[in-house]
Amino acid sequence: MSGRQELLSGMALTVFKLNGRFLDVADALATPVGLTAAHWQVLGAVLEAPLSVAGIAREMGITRQSVQRIADLLAAKGMAEYRPNPAHRRAKLVAPTPQGLDAVRRIDPAHAAYADRLCDALGDDRAGEVLAALRDLSAALDAIEAEDARDG
Template sequence: MALTVFKLNGQFLDVADALATPAGLTAAHWQVLGAVLETPLPVAGIAREMGITRQSVQRIADLLAANGMVEYRPNPAHRRAKLVAPTRQGLDAVRRIDPAHAAFADRLCEVLGDDRAAEALAVLRELSSALAAIEEEG
């Protein structure tokens, strides 16, 4: 399972890079921006949500901030852990990705079939929950 998931992750990262590049982003940039589209989050919250290290999120958030894609805002819950929020420029970049992303998702569902795609998503979510439960035990 792990080897297949590693391969799948690489395949999705390749697709994400191809979709994000025309908007001036990388897959990692898009991932971090995507985590804060609905609600600004601290770096640690983004890392938890995305399942990546806090250090890598910090590095990417700093790059995005330097490029005007996100901004750091005060966090009422924690004085030192600023919130990462998308700027208008960051939102516009993600919106430029949306049509190609939707077309790719439609094509993937066409190849798999809508029912199989829904099953695959359900199994992946179940696998993620199982891994989280095992991690909490030990």
């Protein structure tokens, strides 16, 4: 295996491990308010503005089907609702309800405490560098995917 293959494998395996760790942290933060990490993820995507299921999937990097399943569960629990979409008659917008907003707000103190612990462990400057590197990695993968789509 070449050095570049080892770098790709190392990045991928590290991100997979981080994904699992972050999901565990998110579940631990969300469970006390009756949510799962997936519920929190979908609600978090629509806090600023309602989005279609496909829009949430694009934003979060997950499948449309999994977002649809979670949005339906959230709607059944009264934490999200479907609204008409002026841009597309059939693709409804997902929006949080007051109950969903309240649940996310109740996560905030534990979320803030965990953020403080992580930033204390890394240092604020290093935490910012890690975030920038992860965003750069994501942008590079997006660019390669777009190039592959263009080249057919």
